[in-house]
Amino acid sequence: MAAKNHTDISEFLLLGLSEDPELQPLIYGLFLSMYLVTMFGNLLIILAISSDSHLHTPMYFFLSNLSFVDICFTSTTIPKMLVNINAHSKDISYVGCLTQMYFLMIFAGLDNFLLTVMAYDQFVAICHPLHYMVVMNPCVCGLLVLMSWLIMSLVALVHVLFILRLNFSLETEITHFSCEVAQILKVAHSDTFINNICLYLSAVLLGVFPVMGIFYSYSKIVSSLMRMSCISGKNRAFSTCGSHLCVVCLFYGTALGVYLSSAMTSSSQNSTIASVMYTVVTPMLNPFIYSLRNKDVKGALGRLLSTAGTCL
Secondary structure: OOEEEHHHOOEEEEOOOOOOHHHHHHHHHHHHHHHHHHHHHHHHHHHHHHHOHHHOOHHHHHHHHHHHHHHHHHHOOHHHHHHHHHOOOOEEEHHHHHHHHHHHHHHHHHHHHHHHHHHHHHHHHHHOHHHHHHHOOHHHHHHHHHHHHHHHHHHHHHHHHHHOOOEEEOOEEEOOOOOOHHHHHHOOOOOOHHHHHHHHHHHHHHHHHHHHHHHHHHHHHHHHHHOOOOHHHHHHHHHHHHHHHHHHHHHHHHHHHHHHHHHHOOOHHHHHHHHHHHHHHHHHHHHHHHHHHOHHHHHHHHHHHHHHHHHO
């Protein structure tokens, strides 16, 4: 099929997880359930933090932002997927695909930045407790979140502008359930060298450096905790850090799975499954990790639910 300029393309076709008609109801029910659990769990975290004055601290401010970003991250892909399954359709408009890609990059990057900032917050709280309220004051916390939004918005915009110069076939099929950058580049009929260079640079700047920052923060945290004599304080710090480390491992582990499956295998099915873990399962599990491992969040959730039960 002849390649056409992007201005002639009206839509792409998202092939989804499976083309088997018998599996569509199962996929629909599974993803609808996971989406509802993700929404409900993260909303509960946000409501618990906002309603409990004891949780109005930098760490929980970042956690509430992480929950909000996870809601947005999942909402970027799953509703469209569910609509397509329900309508027995695979299409997504050209503009809709680029819009979905734009917000996917923003929210994935924000997850990355927020996890890094939360590690830094833990580092300051444990290693420099006397300076904590000065270093992590509300203005600094707000500025860190705002800068994260601005950086990711600009990075995502650059990728969109570079993709606008590419040519695609009419009714281009994307063997995925969402419009990820790597998947769009695979189906382009133009030279994607510049796009790939931009993608790799983004991965290094927005992935490698934050991971190095997290490792550095936790190396200092562990060193400081080993010197701590108070057992109760040490256990409390380990509990708080443990929740964050679980989320970090889950996020970067699944993200690495997406990258390796795309780079080392030609199987689109493996890449799609890895992406499900990255974009759907991780945001769904984050609230459970924080609520089950963190006594403060667990207590706030209990008070929130008891208050809601009393009102009803």
